[in-house]
Amino acid sequence: MxxxxxxxxxxxxxxxxxxxxxxxxxxxxxxxxxxxxxxxxxxxxxxxxxxxxxxxxxxxxxxxxxxxxxxxxxxxxxxxxxxxxxxxxxxxxxxxxxxxxxxxxxxxxxxxxxxxxxxxxxxxxxxxxxxxxxxxxxxxxxxxxxxxxxxxxxxxxxxxxxxxxxxxxxxxxxxxNQNIIGPAALKPPASMDRVQKMLDYFHAHYQDPISLDELSAQANICKRECQRIFKSVLGLTPSQYFEQYRLSMSVSLLLGTDESIIDISGKCGFQSPSYFTKLFRKRYGITPSRFRAAQVPSSTLS
Missing domain, CATH: 2.60.120.280 (Regulatory protein AraC)
Structure with a gap:
């Protein structure tokens, strides 16, 4: 199935x-x-x-x-x-x-x-x-x-x-892929381990404001190194990653719940509903309310 x-x-x-x-x-x-x-x-x-x-x-x-x-x-x-x-x-x-x-x-x-x-x-x-x-x-x-x-x-x-x-x-x-798959264990690069620690922290606290100081402290590195690792491993700055992740979480709530735009904005860590709407429109080309209306009939939300 x-x-x-x-x-x-x-x-x-x-x-x-x-x-x-x-x-x-x-x-x-x-x-x-x-x-x-x-x-x-x-x-x-x-x-x-x-x-x-x-x-x-x-x-x-x-x-x-x-x-x-x-x-x-x-x-x-x-x-x-x-x-x-x-x-x-x-x-x-x-x-x-x-x-x-x-x-x-x-x-x-x-x-x-x-x-x-x-x-x-x-x-x-x-x-x-x-x-x-x-x-x-x-x-x-x-x-x-x-x-x-x-x-x-x-x-x-x-x-x-x-x-x-x-x-x-x-x-x-x-x-x-025998040229890269060897019989011996290959140790993941240190940057991957560090970014995973920072992602773990962000995923646990994305609903709250998170500073670059807080984030870099999770991997015991400076802010500049934090930004470098995010860019090299994920191709995004920390702020860009925060924005993408929070918007993704908002889509899940828009589709799966009948919570208000204001509540969803707060639960996903945005500064205000208007800022949330601005970023959502920039990424998806539509406001959160119009997105919900177009994607999921209200009768299916519970």
Missing amino acids: VKECFMKIDSEGRELVSHGSPSFPCACYHTTSRQGDVPWHWHQEFEVIYINSGTVRCSAGDRRFLLQEGDAVFINSGVPHALFQRLGNSYDEHDIVFHPRLVYGEVGSVFYDKYLLPLLRCSALPGLKLSSEIPWQKEAILQIRQAISCFLEEQELFELSLRNALSSFCGIIWKE
Whole structure:
């Protein structure tokens, strides 16, 4: 069964949704631009995203991708990632989130030691854009589409067919990236660890005013280094990240609750409702109230 994707994350940015079940740790989601941006989050599962139509920007760790119809992206385990709409553009995508053990079976197996563990440990591969213009990537995309079809059709033996498709996909990624996937554990760069500490703090306190001094203190660095790390890892200044994240949270509240614009503004950490409306219009080209009216009928809010 394919589910609509609505994000719930904890104070550390980890997604709270359980993907699949303990016996079958895999789920498929359908997301469209009407749901707004997908905010920064992370999980232990692999994720593959296929763009059915439109254009969307994807960030995975320090990587930035512009995804168009027919493109796909692989996101490694534990990597912070997000999707951002481009102003005036819509998109429609399916994504599959699956725990690597669906492929390797159990720790100590040849599938784990030889293939999945090196991929899991590869900090040089936080995310990978896939295009049908490159033959091996086209084959990887075909496996993703096959996996999505398994969820859409749910025919007899679909679990086996799905596992086969995802195993083939992981095999292709492993084979074609041997130059960066090594047998030894690769230590994540210090900048990634520092930015994760700062993100954890922000996610826990984004409803309140947060100064650059507070943020940099979480990683025991100066303000200038804080700004440099944010820019190098996330491609954003701290203030730009704060703004994007808070706007993403506001979209979730606009779509999922009947709370007032004033209350949503305060809950998302904006200085005032007018400032919130100004930033929202700048990013999405529409006011929060008009966005809510256009996206969700009032009868569906509870």
